[in-house]
Amino acid sequence: KFLKKEKRNLFTGHGPQADRYFLYNPQDDNADMIVGPFGAHASNAYVYSLICSGLFGFMVFILLNMITFFKTIKILINKKLFILNNDPYLSSSLLIVIFLQLRALLENSYSVFGVDLLIFVSAYLVIHNNYIKIKNWKIKKL
Numbered sequence: 414k415f416l417k418k419e420k421r422n423l424f425t426g427h428g429p430q431a432d433r434y435f436l437y438n439p440q441d442d443n444a445d446m447i448v449g450p451f452g453a454h455a456s457n458a459y460v461y462s463l464i465c466s467g468l469f470g471f472m473v474f475i476l477l478n479m480i481t482f483f484k485t486i487k488i489l490i491n492k493k494l495f496i497l498n499n500d501p502y503l504s505s506s507l508l509i510v511i512f513l514q515l516r517a518l519l520e521n522s523y524s525v526f527g528v529d530l531l532i533f534v535s536a537y538l539v540i541h542n543n544y545i546k547i548k549n550w551k552i553k554k555l
Contacts, residue, residue, distance in 0.1 A: 426467030432460070458517035458524035474524065478514060481537055484544045485510055491547050503543050506536035 462474040485507055497504045513533050516522050523529040 424467050426465050432464045458521040461521040461524050506539040509536040
């Protein structure tokens with residue numbers, strides 16, 4: 414009964430840890446060995462968000478990652494390396510966000526609530542505040 418998923422909802426997904434239902438292969442001879450809390454699970458954050466939260470959550474996850482990525486790029490373009498060296502919070506936040514977004518391709522690090530998500534949100538808040546400062550500075554300059 415555990416492995417049988419009766420409802421299929423492509424728009425809102427199948428709920429938390431639904432990847433374990435879909436990645437189980439009963440025809441595999443070694444399948445009994447990998448079932449469990451650390452067994453068959455989605456390692457990619459994008460695959461995990463698609464299975465667990467459906468198309469809606471997948472689009473929201475991609476949108477949030479794109480917004481964060483473009484704000485990071487905008488700050489890197491507008492700030493010089495010298496200024497980044499003078500602001501250790503901003504430079505470390507940029508490195509943390511870039512690292513976690515690249516790591517999301519191999520692990521579902523900040524897509525699941527945990528320490529990685531708290532670090533990601535904290536770093537994003539520093540980036541967002543600096544992004545607002547850059548935007549206001551450009552408006553005042555005009």
